[in-house]
Amino acid sequence: MPSQQDRAESAFGALIRGIVEESPLKAAGFIVTIYGDVVEPRGGVVWTGNLIETCAAVGISETLVRTAVSRLVAAGQLLGEREGRRSFYRLAAPARAEFAAAARLLFGPAEAADWHFVQLTGDAPDEAMQVLERAGHARLGPRLAVGARAMPALKQPAVIFRAEVVSGEGDLGVFAADHWNLAQHTEAYRGFIDRFQRLANLLAGGARLSAAESLVARLVLVHQFRLVVLRDPRLPQAALPADWPGEPARSLFTDLYLRLSPEADQHVARHFVTVDGGLPEMSEATARRLSLLRGAN
Structure with missing residues (x-):
């Protein structure tokens, strides 16, 4: 047994x-x-x-x-x-x-939110956009992405804008549902x-x-x-x-x-x-x- x-x-x-x-x-x-x-x-x-x-x-x-x-x-x-x-x-x-x-x-510990927009400026943004998406960013356009966490290392040149929620925080869920799967x-x-x-x-x-x-x-x-x-x-x-x-x-x-x-x-x-x-x-x-x-x- x-x-x-x-x-x-x-x-x-x-x-x-x-x-x-x-x-x-x-x-x-x-x-x-x-x-x-x-x-x-x-x-x-x-x-x-x-x-x-x-x-x-x-x-x-x-x-x-x-x-x-x-x-x-x-x-x-x-x-x-x-x-x-x-x-x-x-x-x-x-x-x-x-x-x-x-x-x-x-x-x-949990990361603090760090909202930012990334505008890719080089000749070939597709590869860099894929890197951003794998790091949790959402594509807003062919060259524009938004994220709330740390930026990944990019070989592609980019302009990065810091952002903060100044109003409408109650609608952040709607914003996230629209742009992230x-x-x-x-x-x-x-x-x-x-x-x-x-x-x-x-x-x-x-x-x-x-x-x-x-x-x-x-x-x-x-x-x-x-x-x-x-x-x-x-x-x-x-x-x-x-x-x-x-x-x-x-x-x-x-x-x-x-x-x-x-x-x-x-x-x-x-x-x-x-x-x-x-x-x-x-x-x-x-x-x-x-x-x-x-x-x-």
């Missing part, structure tokens, strides 16, 4: 498979998540074998991992080094800056809640995950929440619908991250290797992340 631990492992495995099937993982993107959640806050270097082992737990093969690592190196995001027969990879400086910005969105972001947040509420229910029902399972669960949690948050225009509360699911999704992310972290971090300390030895269970950066999440909880 299977033990309670065996049943918990079986239920967890089925749950993770279901989540991954509903929202498939790409090797390069999941490796980026491993660096952002585990490696970068502990110095930025890790052995390739740890990447392979961790990705295998979510169904990503060693071949896909090695191909993805090669592409990340070619893209200038990772730098490789060897120690004997082992290969290690660290984040390149531009990638570290990107990771820091993403970490602020996941773990930091909030329905797709609502659907993304609700999908996240649906998938990870199952994990919350499993844990609330008394299931005990191993340290390795806790790390896998946290990585999948971070990966999927990061994708949703980075695509969100992150409009101020006054511009959002009354039933906006962003805050419930963030609350669920925070609760699960804090619950999974003790065991997950123990697994990192026991098994993850850098050039100089094992990765630490905690660092100043990981402690700060947990403190910020506890403060927001």
